[in-house]
Amino acid sequence: MKPNCASSSSGSADQLHPDWKPRRTVFRPELVRSSSPGSATVSARPGSLLFWWRRLAPLAALIALLLPGVLQGASVTVSDAVVNLASSAGGAKNYTFTDATSGQSVTVALTLTSFSSDPAAVLSLLDGNSRVGVGNPNVGGDGNLIVYGEGVNFAASLVSASAGVNAGSVTFRVQGLGLRAVSGTAPLYWQSSATASNAFTLTGETVNTLDAAGASLNGSSYAGQLGFSVNDGSDAQLSDAGTIAGLGLVLNVSFTTNGVVTAPLITSWFTAYSGKYARIYTSDTTKNAGTAATVWTNGTTSQALPVYSGVQEISSSINWVYIRSSGLGSHTMGPWYLDAQHQQLFPNFPTNQKVYYRLPRTPSVPGTKTANNGGAIGYFVDGVAMFNSWDAYYWNGSAEVQSMGNGTGYWNRDAYVNEGQSFDGNNAHQAGGQHHYHANPPALRFLLGDHVDFNSTTKVYSESTAAPTKHSPILGWVADGYPIYGPYGYANAADANSGVRRMISGYVLRNGQSNTVNLASTGRTTLPQWAVRLYQVTASQAGPTVSPQYPLGRYMEDN
Structure with a gap:
């Protein structure tokens, strides 16, 4: 937003009661209790949600402290293509089993290997990667079928369990395996940590039951072996081809839990500094000196009294999570300038926004999408407003003009390209007094322990040059109830043990690379597909020619 732009609130925001003032909030796992310094508990109208929340929360906490955790049984089944496991590096893969009721989870490492009298025999993917055999890839022989003297071994071990899981209760089993009878009628044998002996004759191509019960993973690993028990020329293959959805491997884990995982929409808010006053650097001079102010004015906007930073209260109902926030960052904010040379101060300083905002606990993707307007589209976990990527200007066909919405x-x-010179070190500034982030907030990420370094001498945040070692935390929540996180995630999004790397955005500059058109050559004559869907128009919408005045990247639609 430009300095003289008014901001509007999100459709999910509720107006704060006019007499609300920032109060220190004491955050404990078992209750939320609010008080101002030297005063009694914050009052609320009898009959209001807040009134009952504050009276029932301590009682619920007391009950939780006095009563032992109630153990709940969980049995979770996960299916996969057997070729996926066989083709994984070393035939090893991690599987996570999450109980839908409690939210608790267990991760098990499973390995599939072959055995054979031929030491060069390996698992072989066959028939368009729909079946698995055992054979020497350099010898024709049995055609990579499983014959007498050959077979497969399974090995499993417990990798991790969430905090509410009784680790000693975890059991594992290979519940079923897709198999194909190629020829012969000799029975297959199955022996495992869970099954002493299970001989069965194959018929057709289907999933066969292996373990009827699980084996404990408490301090021990699981092992299982499948092969032919009689040498009559029979042969077989592991198979996904004859199974529902092509998933020939069925695994099951059972465990007990002592509670329900609290939703991250409630637990992810950053409250470590909620009892500290918000602070700003008013200029480069005060920043270099390390002199932060807790009250400030610049003639346009002012904060006459100290105010606590960030999120001050979190409460919830069946359908909603509510936050109260001053809207001011937990790090030292500022300074802000209008020019890259830092000669002209930005006219707006941040002020207490007295935020009262709600987010849906069960988000869903709407069939009909609605474009958001200017102002907050959600909140970061430090209670600061999240603005979208647009600034307040758009191309009207002949010139750039200002709009109070998205144009x-x-x-x-x-906004990042055109207003970046007015951002502080956390990519933030304010519309009026509403402090907000338009882009990656490195100061917040530093406080959350993400991959960011802070130079205490220069007061500069920078991306760490070391290799990332962990997934980035949740940074904020959008009005529809979905989280924002990044920039680091798992190399394989579904596998927490696949390593961590910087995520790749689906939005790329249309400069001729990554299979895009080059707007510098073609001109701004077409919109990208995301814009076609959003604006519900044809792609043929002209913009200004790429030039030093209107460089590539100036507009969102350049991506």
């Missing part, structure tokens, strides 16, 4: 044209300016 009514089809080429809307990118």
Whole structure:
């Protein structure tokens, strides 16, 4: 937003009661109790949700402290293609079993290997990667079928269990395996840590039951072996081809839990500094000196009294999570300038926004999408407003004009590119007094322990040059109830043990690379597909020619 732009609230935001003032909040796992310094508990109207929340929360906490955890049984089944396991590095893969009721989970490492009298025999993917055999890839022989003297071994061990899982209760079994009878009628044998002996004759191509019960993973590993018990020329293959959805491997884990995982929409809010006053650097001079202010004015906006930073209260109902926040960052904010040379101060300083905001506990993707307007589209976990990527200007066909929303044209300016000189070190500034982030907030990420370094001398945040070692935390929540996180995630999003790397955005500059058109050559004559869907127009919408005045990247639609 430009300095003189008014901001509007999100459709999910409720107006704060006018007499609300920032109060220190004491956050404990078992209750939320609010008080101002030297005063009694914050009052609330009898009959209101807040009134009952504050009276029932301590009682619920007392009950939780006095009563032992109630153990709940969980049995979770996971299916996979057997070729996926066989083709994984070393035939090893981690599987996570999450109980839908409690939210608790267990991760088990499973390995599939072959055995054979031929030491060069390996697992072989066959028939368009729909079946698995055992054979020497350099010898024709049995055609990579499983014959007498050959077979497969399974090995499993417990990798991790969430905090509410009784680790000693975890059991594992290979519940079923897809098999194909190629020829012969000799029975197969199955022996495992869970099954002493299970001989069965194959018929057709289907999933066969292996373990009827599980084996404990408490301090021990699981082992299982499958092969032919009689040498009559029979042969077989592991198979996904004859199974529902092509999943020939069925695994099961059972465990007990002592409670329900609290939803991250409640637990992810950053409250470590909620009892500290918000602070700003008013200029480069005060920043270099390390002199932060808790009250401030610049003639346009002012904060006459100290105010606590960030989230001050979290409460919830069946359908909603509510937060109260001053809207001011937990790090030292500022300074802000209008120019890259830092000669002209930005006219707006942040002020207490007295935020009262709600988010849905069960988000869903709507069939009909609605474009958001200016102002907060959600909140970061430190209670600071989240603005979208547009600034307040768009191309109207002949010039850039200002709009209080996202513009009514089809080429809307990118705030990070066009307003970045007015951002502080956390990519933030304010519309009026509403402090907000438009982009990656490194100061917040530093407080959350993400991959960011802070130089205490220069007061500069920077991306760490060391290799990332952990997934980035949740950074914020959008009004529809979905989280924002990044920039680091798992190399394989479904596998927490696949390593960590920087995530790759689906939005790329249309400069001729990554199979995009080059707008510098073609001109801004077409919109990207995301914009076509959003604006519900044809792609043929002209914008200004790429030039030094209108460089590539100036508009959101350049991506």
